[in-house]
Amino acid sequence: MKFDVNGAPVDADPRAGQSLRTLLRENGHTEVKKGCDAGDCGACSVLLDGDPVHSCIIPAARVAGRAITTAAGLAPAGELHPVQEALVGSFGFQCGFCTPGMSVTASTLCESDLDDLDRRMKGNLCRCTGYRPIREAITASVLGPVRTTGTSAAVEPNTSGVGRSVSPEAARRVVQGLEPYTFDEPITGALTLRVLSSPHAHARITSIDTSAAEAVAGVVAVFTHLDVPDKRYSTGRHEHREDDPDDTRMLDNVVRHIGQRVVAVVAETASAAEEACRLVQVDYEVLPAVFDPEAARLPGAPLLHPERTPDERVDEAHRNVILSVHENSGGDVAAAFAASAVTVEGSWQTQRVSHAQLETHGAMGYIDDDGRLVIRSSTQVPFLTRDELCHIFDLDKDCVRVYAPRVGGGFGGKQEIFTEDLVTLAVLRTGRPVSYEFSRTDQFQRAALRHPMRVKVTLGATSDGILTAMKVDVLSDTGAYGNHSRGVLFHSLAESTTLYRVPAKQLDAEVVYTNNVPSGAFRGYGLGQVILGVESAMDMLAQRLDIDPFALRRLNAVREGDPLHPDDDKYEEDLIWGSYGLDQCLDLAEDALRRGNGVDAPAGWQVGEGMAVAMIATLAPRGHISHTTATLRPDGTYMLGVGTAEFGNGTTTVHRQIAASVLEASGDRVSLWSSDTDAVTHDTGAFASAGITVAGKALYAACLTLKERMLQIAATLTDTSVDSASLRADGILTPVRLVAFTEVVAAAPAEHLTADGLTADGSEFGDLRSIAFNVHAVRVAVQPETGIVRVLQSIQSADAGVVLNPAQCRGQVEGGAAQGIGSALYEEVMIDEGQVTNPVFRTYRVPQFADVPDTEVYFATTNDELGPFGAKSMSESPYNPVAPAIGNAIARAIGARPFEQPFSRDRVWRLARGKSALTS
Known part of the structure; x- marks a missing residue:
């Protein structure tokens, strides 16, 4: 069978039943990705005779004599299609796995399609960006540049150094599908x-x-x-x-x-x-079998791991309990509630959520x-x-x-x-x-999902809104295995409850085995579930006392210098005040909500506003380790060694920016070897937002040491005082001067310069953790007759310290907010007697273009003493306050509070009709 791919003839013999996607990949076109193989995600999109199609559902036998165009063939070799150029310029990707298919579909659009963009692009899913930069890229490619929303600076692809919106080095390859992922470099004979x-x-x-x-x-x-x-x-x-x-x-x-x-x-x-x-x-x-976590810990319940012991970190196998937490601070909590002028309480149920990464697990x-x-x-x-x-x-x-x-x-x-x-x-x-x-x-x-949790919260307060007591009771369902069960439970109770100054506090929590699919690590690591309960209860308190919800938070939130943990709390004893930005975040979000954005609710819909606050530590407890290297090569360029993985978190870009700033080098002279156990001695990994706060700090140290050694060696060999200014031209250490400099260094003793260049190491043991804050505010409209919820305005203010790459950090906030909107309103892994009943994207609702509004992003101005250049982490935290903010807005819109997440249209409809939203 003969057909054309990107203008080149192909002669292939497809197997019976083979899809076009696998045929293309077998013929070297790995720019065509696999996200679902069901026609739901668009990662495999190609043009078939000029029309965009999902190649995973096109029988390969049907393309005889036809022309196929992939993302790598949208423009002549060495060039990009206008929409690809715009995606690069607008930072229209993060992990980039969806981007080749996205660019293929978008390449077919014209001006008349822009009014119907949500429908035209609904077949292409993005899990990372929140769609705003993609939407702007498509519009820009059709109409020319448009003014972006929010407060981020424009992308600066030809600059380097921290504080600028530097485009990723891999951007042009990513948009064409030419940047390799796990299965894009086949191994012969595998x-x-x-x-x-x-x-x-x-x-x-x-x-x-x-x-x-x-x-x-x-x-x-x-x-x-x-x-x-x-x-x-x-x-x-x-x-x-x-x-x-x-x-x-x-x-x-x-x-x-x-x-x-x-x-x-x-x-x-x-x-x-x-x-x-x-x-x-x-x-x-x-x-x-047992599927209900409440039943799993009762006497007589089926036992999943009866032989496991506390030495194996299963504390009470005889009742399916992996870990129990019972903490009291401040004395008699019951007495504190009894003395309170007002109390509120509720029980919230969070659901299983799929990470829904477009690239599946594999090795x-x-x-x-x-x-x-x-x-x-x-x-x-x-x-x-x-x-x-x-x-x-x-x-x-x-x-x-x-x-x-x-x-x-x-x-x-x-x-x-x-x-x-x-x-x-x-x-x-x-x-x-x-x-x-x-x-x-x-x-x-078979992969892990977000831990579903039942979260009970009781709050007491004085008549003027000062908190007097807090009680939180959490039951977490880890499923059949305990991966991340203990850490998620500890973390879920941490900054979610220490955010507020409460004199009497009781925390009770357990994580249990059930015969459900396993749970695991998920963005926010348990905080999102408990924050839903705490922030919803805070909103109930604000309503009972008729206090503005922003004012109630200002009245009770921790302030810089307050204790961040009880004296006997070993889990949180490494927290310090590296900086404080909650006050600014509250002001920024409230001001934006009061200004509005000019989007009105449809006639007959009920409108409500809501907000929520989240606090998070800037990395995982008990230490996060990173070793890095920085090498000056004989040609005057630099090679960085970092162990951290790149999955859309943007660390590869920021690491190059850190090096460029310290070494005063242009970005094109800085290369990176990362995500490889051969690259450096050790790196704990890309989680807990540690790619900047730990690995970035280690790299900063390596580059600083390298720069000092370069100057010391030059001074020794030339018998003159040498500083970086004497090697600069136009503000950077130029390649010409550095090549000459390396010749000088090469005359040094052998221990200074090897065949690979001059190398310095940097290490960081992240044993102290700072605190970051996020405030999310929304205005929603609810149609009572259907239960449909529409987010009219989405705002997030973030305490990110010194923002090293504004466009990229904004993208992390937007992506976290979009994922939060998805889990607040749409996403739920359904399980019936242990069987997942919606195991495909067709029935699991990953938010599409039409589901996610643009989120306004505002950054507080802080400078953190722990992070490199004063930066804080900002990959996980934006997700955490979104669901409670939306739940609070729904409650204020319809006068009835949702207690079960997601706040799906059927549940909201029942609430609006005066029925219980909780399922039996």
């Missing part, structure tokens, strides 16, 4: 791994017959629980592996949730592996020429993944390399090991390269 999963929520395997599977042509190996190391571990990764329960075995003889892997098949082709999975015969003894592995195991993975934590693989398989760290190319979205979900362990097993046993990639359904049934 085998494919597929998994047979459990149909039961709880069962013991009594026998497995793999003979028919092993007889399938092309099958190389079949693995069961009898073939894996008899070692338990956690899929969740932290700097200290003891933070998580050791309750997981690679393949187990007991299954504890529907979708748990039972058998792994390795074959020459995916079709052979899938056929073999179908032929495996498994006999189960079905066991009693490829092989043995390199030196005999080392190499794992290429879509991971946020390459070093922690390497270390745990070594633990599981008794390997030396020097014998294992793990690296991540650009990662297609994370949000905490890739702080786990879901594929790397099986790939390691298969590579070590077969000696062949092996590839294992999740399907979208796997992401819902």
Whole structure:
């Protein structure tokens, strides 16, 4: 069969039933991405005879004689299509996995389409940006540049240094789909791994017959629980592996949730592996299951991990409880409530949310020429993944390399090991390269979701609104395994309850096992769930006392210098006041809400305003470690070594900016080697927003040391005083002068300059944590007859310290707000008796263009003493206050408060009709 791709002829023989997406990738066009393989996300979009289509649902056999254009072929070689240029200029991507498909669809639009842009682009999903920069890029490509909303500076692609909106170095490759992700660099001869999963929520395997599977042509190996190391571990990764329960075995003889892997098949082709999975015969003894977390901890409930012990971080296995927290500060809480002029209370239920990263989990592995195991993975934590693989398989760290190319979205979900362990097993046993990639359904049934929590909050106050007592009771459902269960529970209770000055406080919380799909790390790490309860209760208090909600927060919020934790609280003892910006954030958000934005509600809709506050520590507790290097190469350029992964968090851009500022270099002379265990000694990973506050600070130290050594060596060899000014021209250390300088340095003793250049190391152990604040405010309209909620105005003010890249930081805030809107109004992983009933994007509502309004973003002016150049983290925190702000606005619009998230149209309709929003 012959057809054209980007103007070049292709001769291919598609397999029966093959899709165009896989055919294109097999012919080298990896710019066509896989996000869903169901026609729902648009990551695979191409032009077919000029029309945009989702290639994953186009039969390959139908393209004979036709012309196909991918994102890499929208413009002549070396050039970009106008919409791609605009996406680069407007910072219209973060992880970038959706961007090639987005640019393909957008390339077909003309001026008449702009009034219908939401419909024209609804088939292309973006999980990262919130759509505003994409919308502006499309408009700019059609009409020319437009004025952007918010307060961010314009992108400056040709400048460098901190404080500027520097465009990512990879931007032009990303928009064309030419920046490689995990599966975009195929390994010749790689085998494919597929998994047979459990149909039961709880069962013991009594026998497995793999003979028919092993007889399938092309099958190389079949693995069961009898073939894996008899070692338990956690899929969740932290700097200290003891933070998580050791309750997981690679393949187990007991299954504890529907979708748990039972058998792994390795074959020459995916079709052979899938056929073999179908032929495996498994006999189960079905066991009693428990799906309700309240029931799971009661006497007589089925036990999921009865053999686990406190030494394995499962504190009360006899009642399915991994961890209990009971803390009292300030004395007799009951007496404090009794003495309060007013009390409010409520119980809120949060739902399971999928990270919905467009790139699914996956890994490829092989043995390199030196005999080392190499794992290429879509991971946020390459070093922690390497270390745990070594633990599981008794390997030396020097014998294992793990690296991540650009990662297609994370949000905490890739702080786990879901594929790397099986790939390691298969590579070590077969000696062949092996590839294992999740399907979208796997992401819902086998990867972790956000912890659903029941959050009860009671607040007491004086008649003028001063808080007198707080009681918070949390029940967290970790599902079948305890990855991140303990850390999420601790963190959920932390800054969510210490935000306010309360003299008497009682915290009670437990996290329990159920036979549901596992929960794990998710943006905000538990804070979003508990903040929903606390901030909703604060709004109830404001209504009862007829106090403005902004004023109530100003009255009770912690102020700079206040204690950030009780004296006996070991979890929070490392918190300090690096800076304080809550007062500014409250003012900025309130002023913007009072100004309005000129968007009116439709006739007959009811309007309400709401706000919420969130506080977060700037990195994870118990230390976050980063080692970096900075090298002056003989050609006068610099190479930076950093372990942090890039998944849309923007660290690669900011790290180059930090180096450019310290070394006074232009950005084009700074290269970066990151996300690779070969690059540096260690990096805890890209989570807890530590890419800037820890890795960035370590890199700052490395660059500063390198600069000092350069000047010292030059001064020693020339017997003259040398400073950076003497090497500058037009404000930077120019390549010409640096090449001459390196020749001078080369005359130094050998210990100063190697063949690779002059190198300095930088390390940071992030053992102190500062505090950041976010305030979200909204104005919503509710249609009582249908329960539809429309966000008319969305505002977030952020305490980000010194903003190192304004456009990029604004994008993080907008993306967090968009994800918050999604989980507030639309997103919910539905589970019935342990079975996920909506495991595809068609039925799981990731917000589309039409669902997300532009969020106005305002930054407080602070300078943090802990962060590099005074910066704070701002990747996780924007998500946390969004849902309570929207819930508060809905309550004020219709006069009835929602207690179950998401605030979906059916629940809001029942509330508006005077019925209970809680489901039975």
